[in-house]
Amino acid sequence: MLANFTLYKRQKTIWRTLFSEIFKKLTLNKMKTINKFFALLFVMAMAQYGLAQTIVGSAHDFSGDTWNPSGEVCIVCHTPHNANTTVTDAPLWNHEVTTATFTPYSSATLDAAVGQPDASSKLCLSCHDGTVALDNFGGTTGGTNFIGGNDLLGTDLSNDHPISFTYDPALASADGGLFDPSTQNSGLGGVINDDMLIGGKMECASCHDVHNGSGIGFLLVKSNANSALCLTCHNK
Numbered sequence: 001m002l003a004n005f006t007l008y009k010r011q012k013t014i015w016r017t018l019f020s021e022i023f024k025k026l027t028l029n030k031m032k033t034i035n036k037f038f039a040l041l042f043v044m045a046m047a048q049y050g051l052a053q054t055i056v057g058s059a060h061d062f063s064g065d066t067w068n069p070s071g072e073v074c075i076v077c078h079t080p081h082n083a084n085t086t087v088t089d090a091p092l093w094n095h096e097v098t099t100a101t102f103t104p105y106s107s108a109t110l111d112a113a114v115g116q117p118d119a120s121s122k123l124c125l126s127c128h129d130g131t132v133a134l135d136n137f138g139g140t141t142g143g144t145n146f147i148g149g150n151d152l153l154g155t156d157l158s159n160d161h162p163i164s165f166t167y168d169p170a171l172a173s174a175d176g177g178l179f180d181p182s183t184q185n186s187g188l189g190g191v192i193n194d195d196m197l198i199g200g201k202m203e204c205a206s207c208h209d210v211h212n213g214s215g216i217g218f219l220l221v222k223s224n225a226n227s228a229l230c231l232t233c234h235n236k
């Protein structure tokens, strides 16, 4: 199964390269359609192979990386003993935690009180802000491998969707363009508050499943085809 998955990922890259040459001259709109086409192919391949949807083989499976000689999956982020408890509710955390000061998102129309990243978002940013080495886990602090490319969010979060704020019925009515999270279905089995908020708050994990539970690209909790993810909360 895993071999199929890796193979498929490789094929997708080859197809993308091939197709991108052909479609270079097409408009952005058409490119979007092509992206949807690949997303559909991916879903079809998953259905065909009946692939398991777990962290194994996902972007967060570092078992094959040279900077993780243990060859284990979970150890980069979790440990059964001697966990780092500096972040509230951190699940048996084994990775060095960021100490950066962040610039949060702000705008004239924002109603939420957005502060410094907290809870599990702080754990995500302990790799994604680029200040802590990926290999700084299990007490190691001399790591030299850092996240890069599009996966690097940095410490300036003013150009990212706001996180680490309370999203409750009061915010929904103050904003006027948001669903009430205590009553609106998320499409994931229950209401937004139960399925997407952590302690009533919007976090990175509201939109992402770090363990790739859904098997959807970008580790999303649900598909964003036709902006379905955005329209779960935004009544636009």
Ligand code: HEC
Pocket (backbone or CB within 6 Å): 055, 060, 061, 073, 074, 075, 076, 077, 078, 091, 120, 123, 124, 205, 209, 210, 211
């Ligand atoms: C790249 C980092 C990373 C890796 C690797 C990772 N996790 Fe996690 N895990 C997290 C983060 C961050 C949270 C807290 C946020 C959340 O639950 O979404 C979490 C939460 C959890 C939780 C508690 C909440 C829940 O979802 O049930 C369990 C249990 C867990 N992980 C198990 C595992 C196991 C088992 C593995 C290996 C197979 C693993 N994780 C690999 C980052 C990771």
Ligand code: HEC
Pocket (backbone or CB within 6 Å): 059, 060, 076, 077, 095, 120, 121, 123, 124, 125, 126, 127, 128, 134, 147, 151, 204, 205, 208, 209, 210, 217, 218, 219
């Ligand atoms: C141990 C470090 C680490 C932690 C902790 C971590 N990530 Fe990542 N994440 C990475 C790296 C490294 C990549 C890039 C992997 C690659 O490109 O092969 C990545 C990739 C991603 C991607 C892109 C996936 C894709 O398919 O392109 C998303 C989305 C993501 N992470 C979200 C999160 C979220 C949300 C959290 C917290 C809940 C988190 N990450 C925690 C290291 C981490």
Ligand code: HEC
Pocket (backbone or CB within 6 Å): 121, 124, 125, 128, 150, 151, 152, 153, 161, 162, 163, 203, 204, 205, 206, 207, 208, 218, 220, 224, 229
């Ligand atoms: C409101 C939903 C939402 C929140 C909150 C969110 N993301 Fe994302 N993220 C997305 C979507 C959707 C994508 C898919 C790519 C895109 O549309 O830009 C994505 C893409 C990514 C990627 C891949 C970037 C790329 O272009 O390859 C990373 C890494 C990532 N997110 C990390 C995070 C981290 C870390 C946090 C918290 C600080 C976070 N995200 C919060 C929705 C969200």
Ligand code: HEC
Pocket (backbone or CB within 6 Å): 106, 107, 108, 109, 110, 111, 112, 113, 161, 162, 167, 171, 175, 178, 192, 196, 202, 206, 207, 224, 229, 230, 231, 232, 233, 234
């Ligand atoms: C889990 C719920 C949820 C999801 C999913 C979500 N958002 Fe949001 N979003 C919010 C909340 C709550 C706010 C805060 C609104 C406020 O305080 O004005 C917000 C804020 C924003 C803002 C800033 C508004 C302002 O006034 O500055 C934009 C733009 C936005 N979201 C777009 C998106 C897009 C695009 C997506 C999909 C990729 C998305 N959101 C997904 C809940 C969500």
